Each structure stands twice: as C-alpha cells, then as structure tokens.
Amino acid sequence: MNIDTKKIIADMITIEGESAQSIYDALGVPPDESMGDFALPCFPYAKKLRKSPVKIAEELQQALQSKLRPPVAKVQAVNGYLNFYVDRLYYAKDLLKSILALKSDYGNSDMGEGKTICIDYSSINIAKPFHIGHLCTTVIGGALYKVYKKLGYRVVGINHLGDWGTQFGKLIVAYKMWGNGKSLEEKGVSYLNSLYVKFHKEAEKDSSLDDKARFYFKKIEDGDKEALELFNLFKEITLKEVDKIYKRLNIEFDSYNGEAFYNDKMEPVLNELKEKNLLVESDGAKIVDLSEYGMPPCLLVKADGATLYATRDLAAAYYRKKTYDFYKCLYVVAYQQNLHFKQIFKVLELLGKDWGVYHIPFGMVSLEDGAMSTRKGKVVLLEDVLNKAVEKAHAIITEKNPDLEDKEKIAEQVGVGAVIFSTLYNNRIKDIVFSYDKVLSFEGETGPYVQYTNARCNSVLAKIGDQAVLNGDGGDYQGINNKEGLRVIALLEKFSQTLMETAERYEPCYISRYLVELSQAFNRFYYEHRIIDAEEGVKKARAELVAAVHIVLEEGLRLLGISAPKQM
Ligand code: ARG
Numbered sequence: 307m308n309i310d311t312k313k314i315i316a317d318m319i320t321i322e323g324e325s326a327q328s329i330y331d332a333l334g335v336p337p338d339e340s341m342g343d344f345a346l347p348c349f350p351y352a353k354k355l356r357k358s359p360v361k362i363a364e365e366l367q368q369a370l371q372s373k374l375r376p377p378v379a380k381v382q383a384v385n386g387y388l389n390f391y392v393d394r395l396y397y398a399k400d401l402l403k404s405i406l407a408l409k410s411d412y413g414n415s416d417m418g419e420g421k422t423i424c425i426d427y428s429s430i431n432i433a434k435p436f437h438i439g440h441l442c443t444t445v446i447g448g449a450l451y452k453v454y455k456k457l458g459y460r461v462v463g464i465n466h467l468g469d470w471g472t473q474f475g476k477l478i479v480a481y482k483m484w485g486n487g488k489s490l491e492e493k494g495v496s497y498l499n500s501l502y503v504k505f506h507k508e509a510e511k512d513s514s515l516d517d518k519a520r521f522y523f524k525k526i527e528d529g530d531k532e533a534l535e536l537f538n539l540f541k542e543i544t545l546k547e548v549d550k551i552y553k554r555l556n557i558e559f560d561s562y563n564g565e566a567f568y569n570d571k572m573e574p575v576l577n578e579l580k581e582k583n584l585l586v587e588s589d590g591a592k593i594v595d596l597s598e599y600g601m602p603p604c605l606l607v608k609a610d611g612a613t614l615y616a617t618r619d620l621a622a623a624y625y626r627k628k629t630y631d632f633y634k635c636l637y638v639v640a641y642q643q644n645l646h647f648k649q650i651f652k653v654l655e656l657l658g659k660d661w662g663v664y665h666i667p668f669g670m671v672s673l674e675d676g677a678m679s680t681r682k683g684k685v686v687l688l689e690d691v692l693n694k695a696v697e698k699a700h701a702i703i704t705e706k707n708p709d710l711e712d713k714e715k716i717a718e719q720v721g722v723g724a725v726i727f728s729t730l731y732n733n734r735i736k737d738i739v740f741s742y743d744k745v746l747s748f749e750g751e752t753g754p755y756v757q758y759t760n761a762r763c764n765s766v767l768a769k770i771g772d773q774a775v776l777n778g779d780g781g782d783y784q785g786i787n788n789k790e791g792l793r794v795i796a797l798l799e800k801f802s803q804t805l806m807e808t809a810e811r812y813e814p815c816y817i818s819r820y821l822v823e824l825s826q827a828f829n830r831f832y833y834e835h836r837i838i839d840a841e842e843g844v845k846k847a848r849a850e851l852v853a854a855v856h857i858v859l860e861e862g863l864r865l866l867g868i869s870a871p872k873q874m
Contacts (some may be wrong), residue, residue: 307635311343311344311378312333312344313330313332316330318370323367324543332350333346336387341384341389342380342390342821343392344387344390346388347359347386348386348387349386356742358386360383364383365385367382367388370388376396377392377394377397379393389584392788392794394795395787397563398783398787399783400778401780402854403778405858406751406853412861413694413858413861414456417456418454421459421634422631422632423459423461423462423632423634424462424464424632425447425464425636426445426447426464426622426638427447427451428443428444429443429467429546431469432467432544432545433466433495433498433499434495435495435499435685436687436688436689437687438687439640441688441725441729442638442669443638443640444552445555445866446638446666446668446729446734448463448867449866450636450808451868452864452865452866453808461560462630463558463560463561464626465561465562467566468745468828469537469541469565470569474522474540475502475519475521476515476519478537479518480524480558480694490539490543490811495543500753530746536707551688551692554718555726555867556869563622565615568621571624571625572618574624575617575624576606576622577773579594579606582657584656584657589609591605597653599863604650605654606617606811615646616649619646621661623650623654632662636666636667636812637664638668640667640668644665648759651663667734669734669738671740672737672738695722695746696720696722697717697721699718699754700714707794710873715871719871720746720753723757723869724745724752724753725740726868727745727751727868728752729819731751733817734813742771752788756822756863757868759828761872762832763855763856767852770849773849773853775846776846776849778850781843781850782846783857784847785844785848788835790827790831791835793831794827794846795851798824798858800820801862804816814865817865820862821866824855826861831851837849837852
C-alpha cells in the first residue's frame with residue numbers, strides 16, 4: 307500500500323521511553339490473518355515498565371480505543387500482543403475510483419518534469435537486412451521510450467543509423483556494375499545485400515574492385531552528386547522497408563541522425579582532445595590511451611585520416627548534449643559492444659563531460675533450431691519471424707474461436723505481441739532462445755495470455771451494459787473483500803511502483819512480469835467469484851474491479867508496444 311499503515315499505527319501508540327520509530331520497527335505481521343494485520347509484541351517493554359506484557363497490552367488497548375482512525379478498524383490485546391485489524395477496503399475504494407477516473411492516465415507521473423532523456427535504440431544499418439539481432443534493442447528501447455514519457459520526461463528517440471563506412475563504396479560499385487533499378491525497387495534490401503555479397507566474391511578474384519570501392523566512398527565523403535544520389539537511394543529503400551516493421555512493433559523515433567550525420571561534426575571533439583593533451587599519435591594514427599584503465603586504446607583517426615565508429619559516437623554525444631541538454635542518454639545496444647561504450651564513456655569522462663551516459667546492454671536472441679549464426683550466412687529476418695508468428699496465431703485463434711470477426715487483424719496483434727512480449731519477459735542481459743509454440747501459448751507466461759485476460763475483462767464489461775456507473779462510488783465493496791479480490795487490488799496499486807522500477811533499472815521485464823501476475827490474480831478472482839449474476843451492489847463493485855484491471859492491462863501492454871484486442 308502506498309500509504310504507510312504501519313506508520314499510522316505507530317503514531318497512535320504511546321509507550322513511555324519509546325520513540326515512534328522504535329515502535330514502528332517493533333510492529334510485525336502476524337503469521338495468521340485471524341490475529342490481525344499488524345501486531346505489537348509487548349514483551350520487550352515488561353522490564354522497563356515493570357508490568358507484565360499481558361497488562362501492558364491491555365492498557366494500551368484501552369488507551370487506543372478513542373484514537374483509532376481509518377484504516378485501522380479494531381485493536382485487540384491477546385496474550386501480551388496488541389493486534390491491529392485494518393479495513394482493507396478503505397484504500398481499495400479510493401484506488402478503484404482513481405483508476406476509473408484516470409483511465410489510461412493512471413500511473414502517469416510528473417517525476418520527469420523538466421528532464422530530457424535521449425534513447426539511442428534500434429540503430430539499424432543501412433542496406434543490411436533487419437534481422438532478429440536488432441529485435442531486442444528495438445523493443446527494449448521502444449518500451450523505455452513510452453515508460454519515460456508516461457513518467458513525465460521529455461524523451462528523444464534516436465535511430466543512430468549505421469550509414470557510414472567503406473561498405474557503401476562497395477555497394478555503389480556493385481550496383482553500377484551488376485545492379486538495376488527495377489530489381490532494387492522490387493526486392494529492396496535483400497537485393498542490396500545480395501549485391502554486397504557478390505562484390506566480396508568478385509573482389510577475391512579482382513582486387514581492383516576494392517580500389518574502385520575506396521574511390522566511390524571518397525566520392526560520398528566529398529559530396530559527389532552521383533555517389534550521394536545512389537547512397538541516398540539505398541538509405542531511402544532501407545528506411546521504407548524498416549518503417550513497415552516499426553509500424554508493426556509500434557515503434558517511433560524523433561531523430562534518424564546516424565553516423566553520416568556526424569561526418570562534419572567530429573572536429574570539435576578531436577580539437578578538444580588535442581588541447582587537453584589526450585590525443586596521442588601512434589603509428590600515424592590518433593588514439594586516446596586508456597591503458598591506465600585496463601582498456602585498449604580508443605582509436606579515433608586512422609593513419610590514412612579515416613575516422614571511426616567511436617569518433618562518430620563521441621561527436622554524437624556532443625551534439626546530443628548541445629541540442630537536447632539531456633539529463634540521461636541511454637544506449638540500448640547488445641553487450642558485444644560493452645568495450646566500445648566503456649571506452650567512449652571513459653574518453654568523455656577524461657574530457658570532464660559528466661553527462662549521464664549509460665550503456666543498456668542485452669543478450670542475444672536465437673531460434674530453437676539454432677539458426678541466427680550470421681557466419682554461416684543464415685540470417686533470420688525479423689519480418690519472417692513476425693510473419694510466422696502471425697500465421698501460427700491465426701491458426702490458434704481459428705481453432706479456439708472460429709466465428710471471431712476480424713481474424714486477420716487479431717492474429718497480427720497476437721502474433722506480433724507474442725514476439726515482443728517474449729523478448730521483454732526476461733532480464734535484458736539473458737540470452738533468449740525463441741520458440742514459437744512457447745511464446746504463442748495462451749496459458750503460459752506469455753503475451754497472448756495477458757491479451758486473452760484483457761479480452762476476458764472486456765467481454766465481462768460488455769455484458770454489464772451501462773459502464774458509466776462504474777466510478778468507484780456506491781457499490782457493495784464487501785464483494786471484493788476476499789483473498790482474490792484484495793490480491794488484485796494490491797497488484798493494481800503496484801502499477802506505479804512497477805513503472806518507476808522499470809525506469810530506474812531500465813528493465814521492461816518488470817512490466818511484463820507484472821502483467822502476468824495481474825492476469826493470474828484476476829483469473830483467480832474470475833473463477834472464484836460470480837460477477838454478472840451477483841446481487842446488484844456486489845456486481846457493481848466487482849465490475850469496477852474488472853474495469854480497473856482492463857485499464858491497467860491495456861495500458862501496460864501499450865507501454866510494451868503490444869496491441870490489446872477486444873476479443874480473441
Ligand atoms: N548500428 C550499430 C549496430 O548495428 C548500433 C549503433 C548503436 N548506437 C550507437 N550510438 N553506437 O551494431
């Protein structure tokens with residue numbers, strides 16, 4: 307409970323020579339509910355007060371009779387213990403009332419007011435297929451994005467595109483030699499990828515191709531019209547394709563400034579490093595020596611003058627700080643890049659930039675059949691995974707509910723939702739082995755289970771008729787004063803705290819786990835207690851509980867980027 311009942315009780319009790327804090331600390335929870343919700347053992351005071359614990363408890367009970375106030379309903383002295391009984395419905399009514407009034411705004415906060423959080427996520431590579439390796443960063447970042455917004459922060463979602471590097475020179479050469487616009491139009495990124503593979507094969511036989519590639523990359527750098535046009539075309543094609551996936555995953559960005567964007571923004575960082583004597587020459591290259599910190603050097607300019615991924619990340623940090631004045635900048639990137647970020651952050655620290663930059667690492671996703679090893683060329687495309695999940699969801703729904711309307715749409719919501727939910731169900735850092743059957747099960751700890759519970763709430767409410775009466779006022783709340791009902795209430799109240807923890811620890815799994823818990827608790831209530839055909843007052847109170855669960859489940863799913871079908 308948000309309100310500290312224990313404190314209210316401690317403040318009521320006066321014992322000579324004891325502070326409210328020591329009484330607070332002494333208050334415990336009895337092992338058995340029949341002995342009350344809180345109990346104060348009076349034995350420790352016997353010696354000082356020179357009275358038996360039984361007598362102390364009885365006297366305290368006497369003195370407290372006139373002081374009791376809600377939610378404390380009753381106090382009883384039993385064998386040297388002072389037992390307190392709390393009116394558990396006291397808060398329940400208020401809670402329901404506020405959820406029903408706030409609706410999806412329930413859980414909103416202004417804790418982030420005036421603070422900006424940049425989240426660098428998804429950050430795909432141009433002309434490369436969107437494979438499941440980019441799934442985690444996309445959905446973890448997307449969930450954090452929504453959660454921080456709900457908590458009142460200004461959030462800037464950044465897709466730090468991988469759109470720079472010699473590979474674009476290669477791609478231009480390959481396209482000019484073997485490509486054509488029609489195939490590119492039709493096949494998109496997979497076509498670009500096959501041109502890229504072909505380039506590598508051919509370059510093994512003909513090394514002049516590599517020179518040509520360097521020549522074209524230089525042309526991009528110099529802003530040559532033809533080279534830039536092709537490069538931009540590749541970029542456009544890639545973005546158009548991934549945008550379809552982002553839509554399916556409910557993902558949005560405020561900026562697509564990627565590596566290329568920082569091409570003309572690296573000078574200030576390099577200059578500052580030079581001024582502060584942090585930039586060291588090493589075999590013609592420019593590095594920041596990090597040996598003192600047990601790390602390899604951070605390479606920033608190669609001997610041939612080329613800059614690197616790290617150089618652009620430093621420039622990006624400068625730019626973001628200047629543009630957004632962020633309070634935190636989060637980089638949601640796989641743990642394989644741990645060292646990269648440790649280096650970048652160390653360099654920023656050496657520059658005296660105490661900026662609140664955080665690497666949010668996560669593990670790998672692989673499929674049950676062992677696919678995913680890029681080395682064998684077996685890349686698993688995210689689109690294929692989503693499509694297969696939707697197809698399977700369609701089959702399950704058709705079997706369970708053959709007459710369901712709008713089956714295509716619901717299968718899309720369930721299939722995609724299942725993939726997202728399973729990706730967000732474990733602590734980030736764990737590797738995930740993905741199984742279609744497991745993530746699509748309607749009974750396990752899955753997205754479909756939560757969606758199904760939510761649809762169940764919806765169907766109960768549809769039978770209630772006029773839902774305007776569900777306002778947390780005037781029902782018979784004894785109808786929810788039972789183990790199952792109170793458990794649901796306790797969980798509903800935990801929603802805000804869950805959001806805070808998610809934000810604090812950068813762990814969307816707190817939300818997904820919470821949603822499963824709430825669904826399980828609700829389903830227990832649903833099986834144990836009649837709702838629709840209960841007596842009017844009880845029916846109203848129970849329906850309010852259902853409506854509140856419905857609001858919180860839907861909002862929780864939304865935060866994870868998952869749609870909530872009304873029926874399944
Ligand atoms: N494009 C990179 C990759 O796919 C991720 C970029 C992450 N963001 C960053 N600022 N370095 O590995």
